[in-house]
Amino acid sequence: MYKSIIIGTGPSGLTAAIYLARANLKPLVIEGVQPGGQLTTTTEVENFPGFPEGILGPDLMDNMRKQAERFGAEFTSGWVEEVDFSKRPFTLKVDGGQTYQAETVIISTGASARYLGIPGEQENVGRGVSTCATCDGFFFRGKKIAVVGGGDSAMEEAGFLTRFASDVTLVHRREELRASKIMQDRVRSNEKVKWALNRLPLSVATDESGAVKGLMVRNNATNQEELVEADGVFIAIGHTPNTAFLGGQVKTDANGYIVVKPGTTQTNVPGVFACGDVQDTRYRQAITAAGSGCMAAMDCEKYLEGEMIHDWSVTLDN
Numbered sequence: 001m002y003k004s005i006i007i008g009t010g011p012s013g014l015t016a017a018i019y020l021a022r023a024n025l026k027p028l029v030i031e032g033v034q035p036g037g038q039l040t041t042t043t044e045v046e047n048f049p050g051f052p053e054g055i056l057g058p059d060l061m062d063n064m065r066k067q068a069e070r071f072g073a074e075f076t077s078g079w080v081e082e083v084d085f086s087k088r089p090f091t092l093k094v095d096g097g098q099t100y101q102a103e104t105v106i107i108s109t110g111a112s113a114r115y116l117g118i119p120g121e122q123e124n125v126g127r128g129v130s131t132c133a134t135c136d137g138f139f140f141r142g143k144k145i146a147v148v149g150g151g152d153s154a155m156e157e158a159g160f161l162t163r164f165a166s167d168v169t170l171v172h173r174r175e176e177l178r179a180s181k182i183m184q185d186r187v188r189s190n191e192k193v194k195w196a197l198n199r200l201p202l203s204v205a206t207d208e209s210g211a212v213k214g215l216m217v218r219n220n221a222t223n224q225e226e227l228v229e230a231d232g233v234f235i236a237i238g239h240t241p242n243t244a245f246l247g248g249q250v251k252t253d254a255n256g257y258i259v260v261k262p263g264t265t266q267t268n269v270p271g272v273f274a275c276g277d278v279q280d281t282r283y284r285q286a287i288t289a290a291g292s293g294c295m296a297a298m299d300c301e302k303y304l305e306g307e308m309i310h311d312w313s314v315t316l317d318n
Contacts (some may be wrong), residue, residue, distance in 0.1 A: 002101050008030070008109035011293060019297030022071045025304070029073055030100075048286050051316060055268060080094055104272070104304060113239050120205065131239075132234075140232045145168045147161065148234070148237065152180055155187045158190075161234065170193060180295055215233050260279050264295065265300060275293045
């Protein structure tokens with residue numbers, strides 16, 4: 001029986017663990033299959049405050065974990081398969097048959113970037129393949145970039161990357177784009193953007209040294225294979241929030257992201273809080289995730305102290 005259990009790590013979960021542990025609440029942190037979250041697949045992190053020379057993503061997460069452990073947070077590995085938020089204490093079932101109970105739960109399971117599933121993609125994540133322009137665009141100053149996608153997020157990524165790249169080629173498997181007209185017009189007016197529409201991505205191409213040199217595509221009009229030259233390939237086809245295990249017990253939006261009361265981390269279930277990318281459809285940055293982890297811990301602490309009144313269900317329903 002725990003005062004609080006945190007599901008997931010990453011910047012949000014580990015920050016929540018640090019704050020709760022310092023409050024002497026001895027939280028249990030359940031790490032998933034990728035402890036540390038998406039930053040463990042990132043090489044250099046240059047935009048997290050406090051590291052003027054940058055820091056490796058895995059090192060940043062390891063430092064956060066050690067900090068939480070220092071104050072008394074407990075860690076266990078496992079995959080939460082089922083939760084019961086219908087009665088108190090809350091019950092969490094983890095793969096392997098282990099069951100935990102808690103008075104409060106913080107969900108920080110993140111959102112997984114969608115990938116194309118083509119050869120050379122996963123092998124080069126963090127080495128020329130990325131899913132975050134804000135995180136990695138700086139590393140491609142004066143270089144060629146290919147962006148894959150046809151929605152608003154792809155348009156945003158392409159536009160942002162023109163600040164750094166010599167040129168950006170937008171690759172989409174169809175002739176028509178899903179993005180809103182205003183987003184399309186904005187990108188089409190950018191002289192740095194080239195277009196490779198009606199092209200199906202086949203593989204990430206590398207040179208003899210293993211460096212990314214472009215994206216192999218099939219021209220659907222001619223059925224011929226082509227190389228879209230690029231030093232970096234950015235996949236912008238969306239994210240999937242890791243909320244399936246909740247079984248619909250926490251309110252989510254149409255895309256599966258947890259809905260929280262604006263300005264807080266409170267879900268529609270009293271005593272259950274959400275932080276990080278699992279409830280963030282807009283920013284998805286390490287620093288904003290860490291900030292929301294701090295908020296979740298403070299909201300959780302106030303709830304345990306009886307200072308938080310659950311009177312906002314109408315806000316969430318609307």
